[in-house]
Amino acid sequence: MVSLKDNDDFTSNPIWALPKHIAILDNINFAWTTGTLGTSFLNTILYASSGAIVAIILASLAAYALVRLEGAWSVRLVPTDLQWHDLPFPDVFAAALLPIHQYQLV
Secondary structure (H helix, E strand, O other), X not given: OHHXXXXXXXXXXXXXXXXXXXXXXXXXXXXXXXXXHHHHHHHHHHHHHHHHHHXXXXXXXXXXXXXXXXXXXXXXXXXXXXXXXXXXXXXHHHHHHXXXXXXXXX
């Protein structure tokens, strides 16, 4: 609600009051120019995209190594006789729905 108000409306009325004049475009313009929001936004895009690209490259290298692994450490990642009811996904999904991390035992 506060981002919709101009400075006069913000200082003269209570914080929970509805704005008399909607000034969101003026507030965005002020934040973009004065608060260097544009530079911060571009930095966020740069760091997020570079981090995602590095994560994808490292994950693809690890996946390639796991697929090509042979010998004593080889793992059969996709067994041919696997049935859908053998997978633990429903149990894991049901356990993820329980908010047990919010409660402290003892």
